[in-house]
Amino acid sequence: MSSQRADAAGLRLLVVGASSGIGHAVAVSATERGAKVAVAARRIDLLNSLAEVTGGHAFELDVEDSAAINRVVNDAADALGGLDAVVFTSTVIPFAYIEDTDVATWLHAFSVNTVGANNVLRAAAPRLAENGVVLVASSYDVGRPRAGVAAYSASKAALDEILHSWRIEHPELSLIRVGVGPTDDTEILRGADRDLLDQLVATWVAQGALPARMSALRDVANTLVSLVTTAYENPTVVPEVVQLAPRIKKGAGRASK
Structure with a gap:
């Protein structure tokens, strides 16, 4: 693949959650910038297609299976000849009002x-x-949840606390938490109930929670790759918490779902 710049040249990267959306775009961006990439997710057919494009390695993985995680991480590290970086983008966003969110949905999130x-x-x-x-x-x-995504919001807030614990117990790790704002083309609405979604969008607009414009998927992916390469090349500094918000240009109209 052609490369605009080679600042990730030789970086051995595993992207978890790479079958679509941000993870897929990260794998492509990192490859274009010279990285050796392994990808993992549930939809192995999509991963195999991605691996053909990137010249990398694909591994089927359900992140709810801890034994499979151990196996895939080790297999990916062996395939790459080592492991310099991991990007985790797997996520589920169940859309439901909190009183309609059942136990199975909470546990899955x-x-x-x-x-x-x-x-x-x-x-x-x-x-x-x-x-x-x-x-x-x-x-x-995180900390300002929208209507209709309680399980997602709570699970991400809990993730923040887990990452705090990792930093406290393992300060030697370069661990970056990135809060990703609204982004185009991420498949987060895949399978959502359209009537419910229409109600939620109206609520988000009324509450000012829907931006006038979303971030471009490729821009978000490029930024994540840049954060990884910067942290790797500057090992005495960790950009621990980064927030990515859409940049709203003057005159931009309200975003559509």
């Missing part, structure tokens, strides 16, 4: 967004190179 991220970090830490970096994608809206 926490299992993927919170425990899954923790278990990937747990498996990756022993395999990371000396200057290794882990970047975990979280939500820009």
Whole structure:
């Protein structure tokens, strides 16, 4: 693939949650910038297509399966000849009013967004190179949840506390938490009930929670890759918490769902 710049040249990167959206875009961006990339997610058919494009390695992975996480992280590190960085973007966003959010939905959200991220970090830490970096994608809206996404918001808030604990117990790790704001083309609405979504969008607009414009997917992915490469190249500094918000240009209209 052609490269605009080679600032990630030789970086051995595992992207978890790469079958679509931000993870997929991160894998493409990192490859274009010279990285050696392994990708993991549930939808192996999409991953195989991505691996053909990037010349990397694809691994089927359900992040709710802790044993599979250990196996895939080790297999990816072996395939890459080492592990310099991990980017975790797997997420589920159940859309439901809080009184309609059942136990199974709560458990699924926490299992993927919170425990899954923790278990990937747990498996990756022993395999990371000396200057290794882990970047975990979280939500820009932690602490200010929107209507209709209680399980998602709570699971991401809990993830923040887990990452705090990792930093306290393992200050040697370069661990970056990125709060990602509204981003185009991420498939977060895949499978959502359209009538419910229409109600929620109206609420978000009324509450000022829907931006006039979303961030471009490629811009977000490029920024995440830049954060990883910067942290890897500057090992005495950790950009611990970064927030990515849409940049609103003058005259921009209200974003559509």
